[in-house]
Amino acid sequence: MARFSDDMLSRAKELVSLYPDPRSATIPLCHLAQEQDGYVSDEAMAHIAELVGSSAAEVQGTASFYDMLKLEPVGRYVIGVCTNIACMLRGAYEVLEDAEKVLGIPVGGTTEDGLFTLEEVECIAHCDHAPAAQVNYRYFGPLDDESFRSLIARLRDGELDDEVPPHGTLIRVRREAPPAIPMTEIDRERAGDQE
Amino acid sequence: MPDELVSLTFDEHPFQAQKGTKLIDALDAAGIHVPRFCYHPRMSAVGMCRMCLVEVKGPRGVSLQPSCYIDVADGMEVFTESAAVKKAQHGVLEFLLANHPLDCPVCDKGGECPLQDQAFAHGSGETRFVEEKRHYAKPIPISRLIKLDRERCIQCDRCTRFADEIAGEPLIDFAGRGGALRIATFSNVDFDSYFSGNVAQICPVGALTTTPYRFKARPWDLVQSASTCMECDLGCQVSLQSSQNELTRMLGIDSDAINHSWLCDRGRFTTSAVNNLELRVARPRLRDQSRSAEVSWSKALRAAALSIKRTIDERGASAVAIVSGTSLSLETTYAWAKLASDVIRTNAVDGAADLRTDASLLLENPASINQALSASKLVLVNVDPKNELPVMHLRLRAAIRAGLSVIELNTTPTELTPIVDHAIALEPSRLGQAVDEVIAAIGDQVDDVVIVAGSRDRGFGAALNTRVLKDLLERLPGAKVLNGTPHGANAVAVGFTPNAPQVIRSSGGVTPSVSADAIVAGALRGDFGTLIVLDSELTRLGMSEADLEVLGERVTVIALSTFESATTHSAAIVLPLCAFGEEQGSTVNVEWRHLRLGRQVEPLGQARSGWMIAAELASMLGDELGFLTLADVMRDLNQSGGLLAGLGYEYFAESLDGPLFPLSRREEPCAPRILDPMATPGIASVDRQGANFAAGRVVEPTVATGFALDPGKSPQALVSAERGTGDVVRDPDPLAEDEFWLSLVPRLYDVSPSLSANPFLAAWVRDPVLKLSPLQGEQLGLMDGDRCRLIGAATVELGVELTKAFDLSVRSDSRVLVVDGLTPATLSLLENQSWIKVRVEKINGE
Numbered sequence A: 001m002a003r004f005s006d007d008m009l010s011r012a013k014e015l016v017s018l019y020p021d022p023r024s025a026t027i028p029l030c031h032l033a034q035e036q037d038g039y040v041s042d043e044a045m046a047h048i049a050e051l052v053g054s055s056a057a058e059v060q061g062t063a064s065f066y067d068m069l070k071l072e073p074v075g076r077y078v079i080g081v082c083t084n085i086a087c088m089l090r091g092a093y094e095v096l097e098d099a100e101k102v103l104g105i106p107v108g109g110t111t112e113d114g115l116f117t118l119e120e121v122e123c124i125a126h127c128d129h130a131p132a133a134q135v136n137y138r139y140f141g142p143l144d145d146e147s148f149r150s151l152i153a154r155l156r157d158g159e160l161d162d163e164v165p166p167h168g169t170l171i172r173v174r175r176e177a178p179p180a181i182p183m184t185e186i187d188r189e190r191a192g193d194q195e
Numbered sequence B: 001m002p003d004e005l006v007s008l009t010f011d012e013h014p015f016q017a018q019k020g021t022k023l024i025d026a027l028d029a030a031g032i033h034v035p036r037f038c039y040h041p042r043m044s045a046v047g048m049c050r051m052c053l054v055e056v057k058g059p060r061g062v063s064l065q066p067s068c069y070i071d072v073a074d075g076m077e078v079f080t081e082s083a084a085v086k087k088a089q090h091g092v093l094e095f096l097l098a099n100h101p102l103d104c105p106v107c108d109k110g111g112e113c114p115l116q117d118q119a120f121a122h123g124s125g126e127t128r129f130v131e132e133k134r135h136y137a138k139p140i141p142i143s144r145l146i147k148l149d150r151e152r153c154i155q156c157d158r159c160t161r162f163a164d165e166i167a168g169e170p171l172i173d174f175a176g177r178g179g180a181l182r183i184a185t186f187s188n189v190d191f192d193s194y195f196s197g198n199v200a201q202i203c204p205v206g207a208l209t210t211t212p213y214r215f216k217a218r219p220w221d222l223v224q225s226a227s228t229c230m231e232c233d234l235g236c237q238v239s240l241q242s243s244q245n246e247l248t249r250m251l252g253i254d255s256d257a258i259n260h261s262w263l264c265d266r267g268r269f270t271t272s273a274v275n276n277l278e279l280r281v282a283r284p285r286l287r288d289q290s291r292s293a294e295v296s297w298s299k300a301l302r303a304a305a306l307s308i309k310r311t312i313d314e315r316g317a318s319a320v321a322i323v324s325g326t327s328l329s330l331e332t333t334y335a336w337a338k339l340a341s342d343v344i345r346t347n348a349v350d351g352a353a354d355l356r357t358d359a360s361l362l363l364e365n366p367a368s369i370n371q372a373l374s375a376s377k378l379v380l381v382n383v384d385p386k387n388e389l390p391v392m393h394l395r396l397r398a399a400i401r402a403g404l405s406v407i408e409l410n411t412t413p414t415e416l417t418p419i420v421d422h423a424i425a426l427e428p429s430r431l432g433q434a435v436d437e438v439i440a441a442i443g444d445q446v447d448d449v450v451i452v453a454g455s456r457d458r459g460f461g462a463a464l465n466t467r468v469l470k471d472l473l474e475r476l477p478g479a480k481v482l483n484g485t486p487h488g489a490n491a492v493a494v495g496f497t498p499n500a501p502q503v504i505r506s507s508g509g510v511t512p513s514v515s516a517d518a519i520v521a522g523a524l525r526g527d528f529g530t531l532i533v534l535d536s537e538l539t540r541l542g543m544s545e546a547d548l549e550v551l552g553e554r555v556t557v558i559a560l561s562t563f564e565s566a567t568t569h570s571a572a573i574v575l576p577l578c579a580f581g582e583e584q585g586s587t588v589n590v591e592w593r594h595l596r597l598g599r600q601v602e603p604l605g606q607a608r609s610g611w612m613i614a615a616e617l618a619s620m621l622g623d624e625l626g627f628l629t630l631a632d633v634m635r636d637l638n639q640s641g642g643l644l645a646g647l648g649y650e651y652f653a654e655s656l657d658g659p660l661f662p663l664s665r666r667e668e669p670c671a672p673r674i675l676d677p678m679a680t681p682g683i684a685s686v687d688r689q690g691a692n693f694a695a696g697r698v699v700e701p702t703v704a705t706g707f708a709l710d711p712g713k714s715p716q717a718l719v720s721a722e723r724g725t726g727d728v729v730r731d732p733d734p735l736a737e738d739e740f741w742l743s744l745v746p747r748l749y750d751v752s753p754s755l756s757a758n759p760f761l762a763a764w765v766r767d768p769v770l771k772l773s774p775l776q777g778e779q780l781g782l783m784d785g786d787r788c789r790l791i792g793a794a795t796v797e798l799g800v801e802l803t804k805a806f807d808l809s810v811r812s813d814s815r816v817l818v819v820d821g822l823t824p825a826t827l828s829l830l831e832n833q834s835w836i837k838v839r840v841e842k843i844n845g846e
């Protein structure tokens, strides 16, 4: 979609300045881009490359390594239905099939209204509530076709807005970064420790 | 510490190796070849492919370890043939082949493919993989020159490492993960690099191929010879390959002295220009009024001789002028030098139009490329390695990474500027200050300083270049010098330019004393009766196309040329010259190293070698050069007593890299090294078909005897006469408020006949631009993409490009404006003067 907005850009620069080597900020900046647009767009990757001093191909290389960084537009809610063994034994495939029907999209697809993206995922460590799913990495389960439908309905009606922010959201309350402790002070403290 | 040895055993035989060596290299040296894919001797090891696993016995027992990734250690016991190793090799190959499409019958790499070879040698021969393989669209172009077939890729990281580490242009990288890992460019950003062809050479499978070579030939149909790239004078060593009398491709040879197996695209793809028959000059032509007609050689030569003779008779010998700005072979250059000085007896001769500096300074204490790269301090003066000597840029980058300290003195930043230790601005108003800054930057490490002296900025004339170099040498008496001008080394070596010291000239003939610039200007005024242009384009030497017409009315132009150009279209007499790869011979490079030129194909049409033409003209003029064969030329040069005393072809049999001249600079002979077939796949496989590669198919029966080496001879005779450098250095008048100094710098893809004739490279030629730092743009009220008018000796319209990179390196009070790209138009801004003042106006377009 776009490069960083002014507000995001100042956060991005803040992040870059945290690292001795600007490239170390690549992944944090990808998260930031995802927070802004819901996914990491080409324009954002090119912008990140400028900010951290690498090439866009390198940023793409890094970003494409991680499943949780989306390089294509996704819905406001990314639903991952687990089909790993525990969930499978408790009917995950039925849930998944049902989900495809309810949402009208195949696994990997996004609904036309841009609200939902459906994914099939491996164990998400929610086996005690199998069959489990996650929406924007928040856990739900155990699910059956009925509870899945109601989950979708509640998401659609905004009932879960507090619990499940839009895809890409990193934090909802931004804290001020604590004042940086000057290096000299740290060194002095360390020296003190040794004595 | 460097010569500390460790003792270890390979397959129970004791060996010794230098500490710090990679195990795989030690194994190679011991004659044990372990299979490998990702390891490349000129790049850092990554241990990606696991093909090189060997068993190593250590304190914790025997384990499989990648031999490319570990160093030798004392007491190491290494097993390369054990059952575990074999099993590992089978396993790794099975995995590599799991997703490989096995489309070898339609793959360009088939027959010289390391994956194919090693699957035969070390694989299990049967596949157990019955599942669906991964599929991609294939092949996809990742640039105009390179195509990528992702299905074939084995993820060895060679291409991406090259792009990042060697070229410094990470425009390709891996994307995805696991089975979906693939090479990718970024959305619409092509792999536009001067060096892109190298990735196709080093890809161990057919994943990366070059568009010009696709489906051109099968490796077993290729024949090859060792040769030297002539696109610039760095002298990259190449294997020139052909099939059925057509050049097919060029590959870089891993020469320790020069190119470490890399080539730039301009060099690598010259074969496509040679093959472009439509733009080649194939037959001699004479122009009569406005019509030009093909004629026989004898008729053309007679006409040429007549014109020369008439000019001599009517206006004296110095009314015959000879210019060249390209790299001709050493033999051709020498034959023409001899023709000019002994037969025609003219002083209006310059075979090194691009060289704008007193060449005796380059020859007094010459450095080799390797000496330059291992100097305590390296000073780059008015040279842009990337655009002028491209592979030198790669070698410099590698050397800087390894700790070389570089001081750059340039009018315009280069791509090395961000990584050099000191970048010092060269400006007319602060020449002395700039030299002081260099000396300060060198500090007390004055031993072993090397200066690379070029003539990059055309706004910087011979007098200025010479003065800066001389000042530096006065302050650094021990410093060695490496020539940094991309063309003209042969002309300097045989004294075929006024910039060269006289003593190198062999015969007691007339010495050149009129520079190319003066010849061009004089010709336009009608000062000459005959102008002979040796394989050059006059519009590159400062003439406009309109000038060419005027010229034709005043002067008889004789053009010897490989390619058609504005010059051949307007010349009275056109003589076809052999192209690269069509003639045998040799050349010297920037470090005065003698290198072979191989002949792979028959000359096109009636094209002839330049030295033959010189010899024939001489006899038509009633004299003899005494050159019937190449060996005759060589014999003459051998006895010339100058820089090239002792020259001969027999050195080529001794080693891959020829000898340095003067011969007193002879290096330690290095043991012949087997080219790593994995680093240079295409070369070794063709070699196996029986071509005698090491000796090349260089020259017929080696030269006569009596070529005594004279290693004791020192080059002290090469003292310069103070002349030939054109204008005197004046302190420049101060600039008016709206005036700037013009800096005019070349690019690799500046228009030239051989580039225009190259169907694969012609599209890279871009219009010249006014390059500004964003700050300068602000001051001048110019934005990226604007058009402006630049007013110097002429007025030129240019596009504006803002370059962020300039912001860091251009001084904020800089009074220099940079024009990037040489064309007849931008050259007209200068009109052969140094330090032109220019004004800039914005064009307010609609």
Ligand code: SF4
Pocket: B152, B153, B154, B155, B156, B157, B158, B159, B160, B183, B202, B203, B204, B205, B207, B208
């Ligand atoms: S494309 Fe070739 S060089 Fe690049 S990673 Fe794949 S196999 Fe290696």
Ligand code: FES
Pocket: A082, A083, A084, A085, A086, A087, A088, A122, A123, A124, A125, A126, A127, A130, A132
């Ligand atoms: S198996 Fe589904 S959450 Fe673990």
Ligand code: FES
Pocket: B035, B036, B037, B038, B039, B046, B047, B048, B049, B050, B051, B052, B053, B066, B067, B068, B069
């Ligand atoms: S891991 Fe050693 S050559 Fe690839």
